[in-house]
Amino acid sequence: MNKKTALWCVPAFALGVVVLTGGPAFAATGDASYQGTLDAINGSNGSGTVSVEVSGDQATVTQTVTGLAETFDGKPYPHVQHIHIGAKGECPTTAADTNGDGVISTTEGQPSYGEIGTTLSTSGDTSPAAGTDLTLAGMGANYDYNRTFTLDAATAASLEAGTAVVVVHGLDPATLTKAAQDAKSDLVPSLPLAATSPALCGALSESQANMPDGGVGTGGGSTSSGADMGLLALGAGALTAAGGAVVIRRRLIARG
Amino acid sequence: MIIPAEKRRRGSRLATAAAVLLFTIGCTATGFALWGNPPPSRPPASAAVSAPSQESVSAAPSPEPISVPPTPRVDRIVGPTLTASEPTQINVPAIEVDSVLMQLGQNPDGTVQTPSLDEASPAGWYTGSPTPGAIGPSVILGHVDSRVQGRAVFYRLGEMRPGDEILVTRADATVAVFVVDGVEEYPKDDFPQFAVYGNTDHAGLRLITCGGEFNETTRTYPNNVVVYASLVSSHAA
Numbered sequence A: 001m002n003k004k005t006a007l008w009c010v011p012a013f014a015l016g017v018v019v020l021t022g023g024p025a026f027a028a029t030g031d032a033s034y035q036g037t038l039d040a041i042n043g044s045n046g047s048g049t050v051s052v053e054v055s056g057d058q059a060t061v062t063q064t065v066t067g068l069a070e071t072f073d074g075k076p077y078p079h080v081q082h083i084h085i086g087a088k089g090e091c092p093t094t095a096a097d098t099n100g101d102g103v104i105s106t107t108e109g110q111p112s113y114g115e116i117g118t119t120l121s122t123s124g125d126t127s128p129a130a131g132t133d134l135t136l137a138g139m140g141a142n143y144d145y146n147r148t149f150t151l152d153a154a155t156a157a158s159l160e161a162g163t164a165v166v167v168v169h170g171l172d173p174a175t176l177t178k179a180a181q182d183a184k185s186d187l188v189p190s191l192p193l194a195a196t197s198p199a200l201c202g203a204l205s206e207s208q209a210n211m212p213d214g215g216v217g218t219g220g221g222s223t224s225s226g227a228d229m230g231l232l233a234l235g236a237g238a239l240t241a242a243g244g245a246v247v248i249r250r251r252l253i254a255r256g
Numbered sequence B: 001m002i003i004p005a006e007k008r009r010r011g012s013r014l015a016t017a018a019a020v021l022l023f024t025i026g027c028t029a030t031g032f033a034l035w036g037n038p039p040p041s042r043p044p045a046s047a048a049v050s051a052p053s054q055e056s057v058s059a060a061p062s063p064e065p066i067s068v069p070p071t072p073r074v075d076r077i078v079g080p081t082l083t084a085s086e087p088t089q090i091n092v093p094a095i096e097v098d099s100v101l102m103q104l105g106q107n108p109d110g111t112v113q114t115p116s117l118d119e120a121s122p123a124g125w126y127t128g129s130p131t132p133g134a135i136g137p138s139v140i141l142g143h144v145d146s147r148v149q150g151r152a153v154f155y156r157l158g159e160m161r162p163g164d165e166i167l168v169t170r171a172d173a174t175v176a177v178f179v180v181d182g183v184e185e186y187p188k189d190d191f192p193q194f195a196v197y198g199n200t201d202h203a204g205l206r207l208i209t210c211g212g213e214f215n216e217t218t219r220t221y222p223n224n225v226v227v228y229a230s231l232v233s234s235h236a237a
Helices: A003-020 A025-029 A106-113 A153-161 A178-182 A229-255 B005-035 B193-197
Strands: A032-040 A047-055 A058-066 A081-085 A115-119 A143-150 A165-169 A198-203 B087-092 B097-104 B123-126 B136-141 B165-170 B174-187 B203-211 B223-236
Touching: A032 A153, A032 A165, A047 A153, A047 A198, A081 A153, A106 A165, A106 A198, A115 A153, B087 B136, B136 B193, B165 B203, B174 B203, B193 B203
Parallel strands: B097 B123, B136 B203
Antiparallel strands: A032 A047, A032 A198, A047 A058, A058 A143, A081 A115, A081 A165, A165 A198, B087 B097, B087 B165, B123 B136, B165 B174, B174 B223, B203 B223
């Protein structure tokens, strides 16, 4: 940076400090931001990320899920998903499989992640009552979920206490043992065990950074062609002036 | 008007000299203009490493043992950390960067603010991220080039390689010393927010600029270059 441009920067820099200072949004307003990485459980091979932005009593959940069971009875597989609350705030290990059938059932995982606090439904009710409504579930192997809803006090308290855990349910029965394939769900006896058992789990923790959206617009393009447009203009100007000087010289010679 | 022959000759000589001088300046400037600013370098695929995982970025042992919290959500802290203090200056010897730091928040659309494109702007610290040296992903942005003036502060960011040092001076008169873990290039429309801005178990730093082939129609770059680094030490400024 040469001296001249450095000087030009000063007003812009000063203005930037005044106008652009924001501070972590959640620090000043009492709002909060949480995030978690969704890891495979029960051998689902899925993965995902989830963030929860809390503003007053409103929560915005943004979630991306990939690699889950794709179909169920020939239709997109319904993956019910919840924020579980009020226990250790952990994802269960295989030690939680107390009946030894090779599957950590939703009930077996509860000492780690607790009961349902909020159902991450695609519409309508977000209370625990909607917890096993397959029509409101995430659908298919891969999906994005983004919803803003009113946060209940119990889930809000669990988020603050660091004990909230996002659990996505629904396993591919083909990955289970024969006994587990035939077993009924511990939650909804009319469904197979695979349908309601945890497939992804991620403990939510307070975000260290307030996550901005998308990429970053950090280029103007003036070097993209390899050319410096300012210098090019100077060069062109000088060449034009040189042409002018030649014309003047010719005129002077012609007069002589 | 009648001009004496002597004056005409002198005028002719002056015009010749002026033409030669201007032609030389013109050619030199045009030459520098056309070839003086090659498009910014990009991280080679071979140099790009995966975003540091929770476990792999251990840079230096903690000066003193830190008790392991009872729940896994507050992960084990790897490496040194500093208390929060706002950054004022960034120095990257490998790519000859020495810039004051402005402060950048978020735009109304939720994207991160960037410095003005019309000035030779300094780099900026994203105020929604931890201060450099504190636990978490501290973010510093800089332009790769400006709209008209050529190279900008992070023009050479794509040249950075693992092991390069980044020095950030803070308001508390400490210099936080980071070492590069990896350099990645991502499409802006598929930007891995969690890798870049997600929680970390160490005092991390991300330097971000634009990359890829400039789109003359949209006047934007399609990609971002992200340098991942970890705090290794600190000293008085």
